[in-house]
Amino acid sequence: MTLAMSWDEWTSHDAVGLAERVRKGELSAAELARQAAAGVQKINPAVSAVVEVFEDVVADPLKDGLNPQGPLAGVPFFMKDLGPTLKGRLQEQGSLFMRGNRGSQDAWLTRQMRKAGLNLIGRTTTPEFGVCSSAENPAVYVTRNPWNTDYTTCGSSAGTAAAVAAGVVPLSHATDGGGSIRIPAGFNGNIGLKPSRGVLSIGPNLSDITGYVSTQGCHSRTVRDTAAFIDACRGGAPGEFMPYWTPAEPYMQLIQRDPGKLRIALSHEWGDYRATPDIVAELEKAGRFLEGLGHQVEWALPQADLRAAFAAQTTCYISNFAQVINGLLASRGLDRPPADLFEPINIRIWEAGKDLSYTERHRMQGVFNSTARAFGEFFEDWDIILTPITAKPTPPVGTTEYLTISDNPDVLDWFDNLWKFFSYTPLSNLCGIPGISLPMASQDNGLPFGIHAQARQANDGLLLQLAAQIERALGGRWNDGRRPGVHVAA
Template sequence: MTLAMSWDEWAAQDATALAEKVRQGELTAAELAQQAAAGIAKTNPTLSAVVEVFEDVVADPLKDGLNPQGPFAGVPFLMKDLGPTLKGRLQEQGSLFMRGNRPTEDAWLTKQMRKAGLNLMGRTTTPEFGVCSSAENPAVYVTRNPWNTDFTTCGSSAGTSAMVAAGVVPMSHATDGGGSIRIPAGFNGNIGLKPSRGVFSIGPNLSDITGYVSIQGCHSRTVRDTAAFVDACRGGAPGEFMPFWTTPEPYTQLIQKDPGRLRIALSHEWGDYRATPELVAELEKAARFLEGLGHHVEWALPQADLREAFRAQTTCYISNFAQVINGLLAKAGLERPPAELIEPINIRIWEAGKDLSYAERYKMQAVFNSTARAFGAFFEDWDIILTPITALPTPRIGTTEYLTTSDNPDVLDWFDNLWKFFSYTPLSNLCGIPAISLPMAQQANGLPFGIHAQARQANDGLLLQLAAQIERALGGRWNDGRRPGVHVTAG
C-alpha cells in the first residue's frame, strides 16, 4: 500500500494541520487513517501500546457517525481502553476479568469526539482499571517507553503516551484520576492537560459528584491541538449534578495572545515528599526560563494539611474502586474477585473498601473541602504553582512496587509508596483544578521530564496561554527538538 505522506511529513503535522489538509482536499480522512494504522503496525510490535485497531473505520471513517464537518475533519484518534464507552466496541480496561466486555452505548464524550470530527480508530493500553502507574502485566501486555524500551511509559494513559510520542497519531485520548494524563505525558515528552472538574462529562454512567477525582483529556504534541480538543469536546451531558464551566472566548483564540506578567509559585516540598536533586535542578531551570519571559517566580506553597489530603485521596480511591469492583462482581454473579483474573493489589483495595462506612467518606469529604479552600486561597495571591511532574525519575520495566501486580500485603503502605513517587499530581484532582505537564525538561538518562503547572479552578485557559507562550519561545521545539528512538520516522 502506498501511503499519502512520507513519515517525515506525517510526523511534522499536528492534528490541526492534518484537518486543514482534509478541508483543502489535499488528503482524505481514509488516507489519514491508513497512515496511522501503518504507523501502529510499524511501532506497536516494540511498544505494545495499541490493543486493537478498528479496521472498519480505517476503511470507512464515517462508519461510526464521525462528523466530517467537525474541526478535526477525520483526524485519527486512539481511545484509552478505559473511560468513555464506544457502542459495540470492546472495552477491556487492562484486565483479564474484563475480556470480551462490549458496551452497548456511546458515552456522551464519545459523541462529542465524533461530532468534533475525530476518527476513533483503536484502543490503547492501560493498567488494570487504570489503578496503577504502568501497563505492565505480562499476562495482558507490557507497554514500553519509545525513548528507551527498558523503561515504562508510566500510566495509566500508557499506550496513548507511547503512540503520540512515537509520531503515530498527533493526539490521543487519556484519563486522569491522580496524574494519569500528566505523568505519562511528562515521561514521554507529550503535552498533557488535566482540565478542571466541570469541563468534560463522564456521563451518562457517572457524574462529577460520583467520580470526584477522575477527568478526561488527551495527549498532544502542540498546544493548539489540546486547546482545540477542549473547545470541541467540552460541556455537560443532560442531567449533570453540577454546572459546567464556559469560557468567554475559545481557547484556540486565547492562546494566540501571551498572558500578562504572571505570579508563579515554585515548590517541590509537598507535604512529606521531596524531589531528587536532579529533578529540582530541572524545575529551577524551568523557573529561570519563565523569569526570562517576564514572569515573577518565587518559592511558595499552599497552606494546606497535605498529609491529611493524601490520606483523604487514598480513602477516595479505595472506596470508589471497591464499589466499581462490587458492581462488576454483582453483574458476574460472584461474591469476591477471582485471584486468577484480577491483580493482587486491586483485590486488596476491594477488601479494604467494600465495607467502608459513610462516616469515613464524610471525613474524606471534609478534607477535600478544606484542601480545596486552601488551594483556592493560595490562588488569590498566585496565578500558577510550578512543580516537577514526579519526585522520582522514570522507573525501569519490572519495578513492581508501583504496580497492582505487587505482592505488598498492606494496601495503605502500597498507596504511601505511590505518593512518594507521584507526589505532585493527585491533589489537583482532589481540588478539581486544572494542571498541565509540559515537556520542558530532561532526565540524566535522556528520557523526557515534564514540568507541572497548576492554576485555580476553571483557569484552564491561562495554563494553555502560558504553554503556548513557552512553545513560541522554544520555536515549537519541545524536548529540545529530539525524537525518541522508536518513532515512525526511524528505520
C-alpha cells in the same frame, strides 16, 4: 500499501494541520486512518501501545458517525481502553476479567469526539482499571517507553503516551484520576492537560460528583491541538449534577496571545515528599526560563494539611475502586474477585474498601473541602504553581513496587509508596483544579521530564496560554527538538 505521505511529513503535522488539509481536499480521512494504522504496525512490536485497531473505520471513517464538518474532521484518534464507551466496541480496561466486554452505548464524550470530527480508530493500553502507575502485567501486555524501551511509560494513559510520542497519531484520548494524563505525558515528551471539573463529561453513567477525582483529556504534541480538543469536546451531558462551564473566549483564540506578567510559585516540598536533587535542578531551570519571559517566580506553597489530603485521596481511591469492582462482580453473580483474573493489589483494594462506612467518606469529603479552600486561598495571591511532574525519575520496566501485580500485603503502604513517587499531581484532582505537564525538562537517562503547572479552578485557559507562550519561545521545539528512538520516522 502506498501511504499518503512520508513519515517525516506525517509527523510534521499536528491534528489541527491534518484537519486543515482534509478540509482543503488535499487528503482524505481514509488516507489519514490508513497512515495511522501503518504507524501502529511499525512501532507496536517494540512498545505495545495499541490494543486494537478498528479496521472497519480505517476503511470507512464515516461508518460510526464521524462528523465531516467538525473542526478536527478526519483526524485519526485512539481511545484509552478505559472511560468513555463506544457502542459495540470492546473495552477491556487492561483486565483479564473484562476480556470480551463491549460498550452498550456511545458515552456522551464519545459523541462529542465524533461531533468534533475525530475518527476513533482503536484503543490504547492501560493498567487494570487504570489503578496503577504502569501498564505492565505480562499476562495482558507490557507497554514500554519509546524513548528507551527498558523504561516504562508510566500510566495509566500508557498506550496513548507511547503512541503520541512515537508519532503514530498527533492526538489521543487519556484519563486522569491522580496524574494519569500528566505523568505519562511528562515521561514521554507529550503535552498533557488535566482539565478542571465541569469541562469534559463522564456521563451518562457517572458524573463528577460520583467520582470526585477522575477527569478526561488528551495527549498532544502541540498546545493548539489540546486547545482545539477541549474547545470541541467540552460540555455536559443532560442531567449533570453540576453546571458545566464555557470560557468567555475559545482557547484556540486565547492561546494566540501571551499572558500578562504572572505570579508563579515554585515548589517541590509537598507535604512529606521531596524531589531528587536532579529533578529540583530541572524545576529551577524552568523557573529561570519563565523569569526570562517576564514572569515573577518565587518559592511558595499552599498552606494546606497535605498529609491529611493524601490520606483522604487514598480513602477516595480505595472506596471508589472497591465499588467499581463490586459492580463488576455483581453483574456476574460473584462474591469476590477471582484471584486468577484480578491483579493482587486490586483485590486488596476491594477488600479494604468494600465495607467502608459513609462516616469515613464524609470525613474524606471534609478534607477535600478544606484542601480545595486552602488551594483557592493560595491562588488569590498566585496565578500558577510550578512543580516537577514526579518526585523520582522514570522507573525501569519491571519495577513492581508501583504496580497492581505487586505482592505488597499492605494496601495503605502500597499507596503511600505511590505518593512518594507521584507526589505533585493527585491534589489537583482532589481540588478540581487544572494541571498541565509540559515537556520542558529531561532526565539523566535521556528520557523527557515534564514540568507541572497548576492554576485556580476554571483557569485552564491560563495554563494553555502560558504553555503556548513557552512553545513560541522554544520555537516549537519541545524536548529540545529530539524524538524517541522508537518512532514512525526512525
